[in-house]
Amino acid sequence: MLKNRSLLILFSLVCFSQAARPEAAGTGLQISVAGDIVGNFLGTADNRLLPREGEVVLYAPIDQTWDGALNLAAHNEDGEYKFEIHELTIGSSRLIPRSRFKVGQYFLGVGRLNQTHRHDWPFTSAPKVQTQFLYEEGVNDTGAEYSYLWPTPFYLDLTLGITNGWTFGHTHDEGKGPVLPTHYLRLVTYNDLFLDGGLQTGLNYLGRKDSSGNNTSLFGLDLTAKWREAQTLTFLFQSELWYRIYSPAAGDVENTIGFYAYPQYGFSPSWSLGVRVDGYSVLNSKDAGGNNVGSFDYGLVPTFSYKASEFSTIRASYGVKGRLSQGAVSNTEHFLELQAVFILGSHPAHDF
Amino acid sequence: MMNIGTRLTLLFIVSLLFGCSGRTGNTATETLGGQKYIVVTPGDLAKSDANLTGTGSIVFNTPLSETASKNSYRLFFTLQDGGDLSLIANSTNKLQSGVSVKFSRNGAVLKVELLAVDKTTDVSAQFATLNAADKLGFQIDVHNDESPAHILVWSTNTTFEDSTALLNSEGAGLEAPGQGAGAFWGVSLTKASLTEAVPSAAKFSEN
Amino acid sequence: MKFAFLILLTASMALAVDKIKLVSTTTDLAWAAQQVAGVHAEVRSLLNGTENPHFVDTVPEFIRLVGEAHIVCLVGMELEIGWMPKVLSRSGNAQVQPGGKGYCEVGSAVTPLEKPTGAIDRSMGDIHPAGNPHFWLSPKALAQASTAIRDALVRVDPQHLADYTKNQQALAKSLEDLHQKNMARLAPALAKLKGPAVIEYHKEFTYFFDAYGIKSFGSIEEKPGIPPSAGRIAEIAVAAQSAGVKLTLAGEYAPSKTLERFSELSGIKAERLATSIQPKGKNKGYIEFQNSLVETVLAALSLN
Numbered sequence: 102m103l104k105n106r107s108l109l110i111l112f113s114l115v116c117f118s119q120a121a122r123p124e125a126a127g128t129g130l131q132i133s134v135a136g137d138i139v140g141n142f143l144g145t146a147d148n149r150l151l152p153r154e155g156e157v158v159l160y161a162p163i164d165q166t167w168d169g170a171l172n173l174a175a176h177n178e179d180g181e182y183k184f185e186i187h188e189l190t191i192g193s194s195r196l197i198p199r200s201r202f203k204v205g206q207y208f209l210g211v212g213r214l215n216q217t218h219r220h221d222w223p224f225t226s227a228p229k230v231q232t233q234f235l236y237e238e239g240v241n242d243t244g245a246e247y248s249y250l251w252p253t254p255f256y257l258d259l260t261l262g263i264t265n266g267w268t269f270g271h272t273h274d275e276g277k278g279p280v281l282p283t284h285y286l287r288l289v290t291y292n293d294l295f296l297d298g299g300l301q302t303g304l305n306y307l308g309r310k311d312s313s314g315n316n317t318s319l320f321g322l323d324l325t326a327k328w329r330e331a332q333t334l335t336f337l338f339q340s341e342l343w344y345r346i347y348s349p350a351a352g353d354v355e356n357t358i359g360f361y362a363y364p365q366y367g368f369s370p371s372w373s374l375g376v377r378v379d380g381y382s383v384l385n386s387k388d389a390g391g392n393n394v395g396s397f398d399y400g401l402v403p404t405f406s407y408k409a410s411e412f413s414t415i416r417a418s419y420g421v422k423g424r425l426s427q428g429a430v431s432n433t434e435h436f437l438e439l440q441a442v443f444i445l446g447s448h449p450a451h452d453f
Numbered sequence: 454m455m456n457i458g459t460r461l462t463l464l465f466i467v468s469l470l471f472g473c474s475g476r477t478g479n480t481a482t483e484t485l486g487g488q489k490y491i492v493v494t495p496g497d498l499a500k501s502d503a504n505l506t507g508t509g510s511i512v513f514n515t516p517l518s519e520t521a522s523k524n525s526y527r528l529f530f531t532l533q534d535g536g537d538l539s540l541i542a543n544s545t546n547k548l549q550s551g552v553s554v555k556f557s558r559n560g561a562v563l564k565v566e567l568l569a570v571d572k573t574t575d576v577s578a579q580f581a582t583l584n585a586a587d588k589l590g591f592q593i594d595v596h597n598d599e600s601p602a603h604i605l606v607w608s609t610n611t612t613f614e615d616s617t618a619l620l621n622s623e624g625a626g627l628e629a630p631g632q633g634a635g636a637f638w639g640v641s642l643t644k645a646s647l648t649e650a651v652p653s654a655a656k657f658s659e660n
Numbered sequence: 661m662k663f664a665f666l667i668l669l670t671a672s673m674a675l676a677v678d679k680i681k682l683v684s685t686t687t688d689l690a691w692a693a694q695q696v697a698g699v700h701a702e703v704r705s706l707l708n709g710t711e712n713p714h715f716v717d718t719v720p721e722f723i724r725l726v727g728e729a730h731i732v733c734l735v736g737m738e739l740e741i742g743w744m745p746k747v748l749s750r751s752g753n754a755q756v757q758p759g760g761k762g763y764c765e766v767g768s769a770v771t772p773l774e775k776p777t778g779a780i781d782r783s784m785g786d787i788h789p790a791g792n793p794h795f796w797l798s799p800k801a802l803a804q805a806s807t808a809i810r811d812a813l814v815r816v817d818p819q820h821l822a823d824y825t826k827n828q829q830a831l832a833k834s835l836e837d838l839h840q841k842n843m844a845r846l847a848p849a850l851a852k853l854k855g856p857a858v859i860e861y862h863k864e865f866t867y868f869f870d871a872y873g874i875k876s877f878g879s880i881e882e883k884p885g886i887p888p889s890a891g892r893i894a895e896i897a898v899a900a901q902s903a904g905v906k907l908t909l910a911g912e913y914a915p916s917k918t919l920e921r922f923s924e925l926s927g928i929k930a931e932r933l934a935t936s937i938q939p940k941g942k943n944k945g946y947i948e949f950q951n952s953l954v955e956t957v958l959a960a961l962s963l964n
Binding site: 162165168194195196197198199200201248249250252253255256258289290291293299301327329330331332369370371410411412448449450451452453 | 711712714715716717718719720721723724727728741742743744745746747748749750751752753754757758759760782786885886887912913915
């Protein structure tokens with residue numbers, strides 16, 4: 102509670118100081134506020150509407166060399182909303198040619214969803230592969246990340262990073278020093294497609310060995326294809342495929358694969374309809390007798406979005422998820438999600 | 454309701470991913486409440502579908518969805534004086550490297566411990582109002598996708614909120630000592646009688 | 661083997677610099693920049709002239725091109741604010757980022773029109789606090805912008821100062837000549853009008869109208885960047901018809917159904933036009949592009 106109050110006071114002072122000091126306008130400080138309100142209904146859901154996240158992002162050049170960013174976010178935690186630091190970085194895109202780097206706490210530069218704030222996702226909730234491998238909100242940690250733009254006749258960008266690895270995913274525990282810190286890389290390229298479309302492809306790797314000696318290796322492929330006509334995102338295809346090898350210090354290796362694929366059609370600048378298909382399976386699952394036991398968790402989530410402008414989104418999704426195992430369907434659940442997202446103030450430029 | 458076309462498609466995908474189920478190991482034949490299990494430590498267990506009595510340990514045949522998963526277990530059991538019963542979750546199929554909740558009886562006093570990676574946390578104070586001589590029933594959540602595992606224990610006749618839990622291992626001094634390293638679960642008994650052990654999806658969901 | 665290839669390619673590309681590489685956001689700036697730079701620069705545009713420059717993705721190919729550039733020219737006035745900042749920072753090219761000698765925001769050299777006064781917020785639509793950014797449709801404004809291009813070239817390549825100065829002056833002269841010629845063509849038709857001649861879908865022809873003294877009745881959009889409601893379309897159609905408006909001008913990306921409905925209600929012909937040079941289209945240069953706009957207006961005025 103003290104931490105929460107302190108952060109609120111700090112934020113208020115920052116905003117007040119900017120308003121009270123006109124000369125601060127020349128500092129380039131940008132403030133962006135995002136609100137994300139989500140309701141989950143049917144099935145095992147809470148059947149209520151709640152603020153899922155409130156986010157405040159401040160960013161500016163620090164001086165001729167460095168840039169700084171602070172991202173504060175509050176979520177519902179056991180009925181309370183507590184602001185915490187999501188990202189706090191100092192970095193530069195001007196110091197080393199063709200390079201950018203940052204140091205601090207940030208969302209790791211792997212995957213597509215992991216690097217995108219939830220309120221900017223084209224759908225409401227995380228697919229199972231994201232929740233299980235990279236956690237609902239994504240993995241953020243403290244460390245250093247370096248990216249290099251290769252001088253090739255095609256776009257090729259390599260990101261390398263290493264972080265403390267004391268924790269992995271959202272936690273309020275301090276964690277413990279790992280045997281091998283979290284380390285990752287991402288290689289991205291881009292190709293033009295027919296009819297003025299474009300496809301970005303990313304190859305990802307993340308590894309860590311926690312304090313107990315449990316080893317995790319993640320390999321991923323992310324694809325984003327877009328076709329745009331003026332203000333209308335006519336067609337979007339976004340997909341990630343991940344493969345995890347989990348080797349506990351004592352126990353059996355677990356190999357898991359998961360993916361989502363999200364095609365979306367834009368009827369107009371404001372209206373779009375997409376359908377997300379999710380899949381998830383532990384490939385080497387065996388029963389206690391050592392017999393192979395197959396199962397496949399699936400999800401199908403049609404999603405309807407309305408954007409009055411780029412600063413607001415109203416969204417409705419009705420989905421079904423379940424498990425297919427040995428010819429039988431189980432754990433079937435239908436759900437309805439409603440979402441409202443808005444942006445106040447500056448809006449950071451979008452990635453592709 | 455899924456139509457036949459969707460079911461066939463999903464079956465096809467599952468078959469491609471890992472082939473048809475193959476019989477490469479043992480077959481579980483004994484059941485408790487209809488659930489198949491394999492005996493790990495035979496001891497002197499008297500077994501029927503209605504209860505499991507004596508000393509020994511069993512692992513349930515159907516694995517949990519994966520190691521990093523959250524699950525819930527409903528247990529009903531009685532303890533003889535000096536006896537104990539442990540729920541072992543997220544372990545190997547030999548009940549090793551899991552995270553355990555162990556209930557032990559000394560007269561009317563119930564001792565409860567959380568065990569993992571050879572360490573123990575005594576959480577008995579949370580159960581001080583219970584009489585170890587009674588028939589005991591608990592709903593136990595083990596969230597093994599957190600580190601350390603997040604364990605909640607409720608009596609069975611309550612709503613499953615963190616505020617109604619007899620034990621929430623996120624409380625000060627109540628932390629589980631680690632995480633489980635497998636996708637199996639089972640029970641170990643010493644002079645105890647188990648009448649119900651039913652797994653389900655986790656009862657408590659953190660926002 | 662592939663790694664060795666990458667190293668060789670990197671080295672060879674680092675050595676192959678003999679012309680300034682100038683990248684602009686729009687085709688119109690690219691045309692002006694080529695006139696000013698002459699033989700000393702390779703100029704290319706990130707956009708191809710068919711896009712709405714407000715709504716562009718941060719295409720990775722843009723990042724690559726900006727990464728290799730010595731100069732990057734933007735319109736500015738927050739036209740490209742939704743995508744260019746990320747393109748610039750991801751390029752890792754310090755020279756072309758704000759504050760670098762190769763950063764060229766040409767809008768700062770232009771006398772802005774429709775600069776809002778008073779408090780503004782997003783309930784008013786897509787307001788540009790620095791003024792209407794679609795200045796390149798006026799030859800006079802483009803001539804002003806070309807001074808910023810010249811200054812950037814001189815910062816990066818001072819040894820060719822004389823050439824850039826001479827080229828910019830020649831460009832300004834040719835744009836002035838173009839302006840005078842088209843004024844002369846339009847004047848007789850405009851003189852016969854009592855009221856406003858045109859209406860536009862979105863206020864992107866403001867500088868063009870201002871340059872030639874064409875009176876505009878306003879825009880079909882009630883708030884900039886916000887699609888008009890059915891009520892708004894009907895209301896403005898009746899008003900424009902009563903005022904004697906002769907022509908509706910709209911960018912190619914304006915919604916065709918809205919324009920059809922407006923024409924149906926008002927009886928006013930709508931023309932969807934390119935609002936930038938399209939090197940792959942029929943108007944490959946600025947002169948042809950301007951002439952084409954003028955001819956479209958003349959055709960509408962002469963029919964009425």
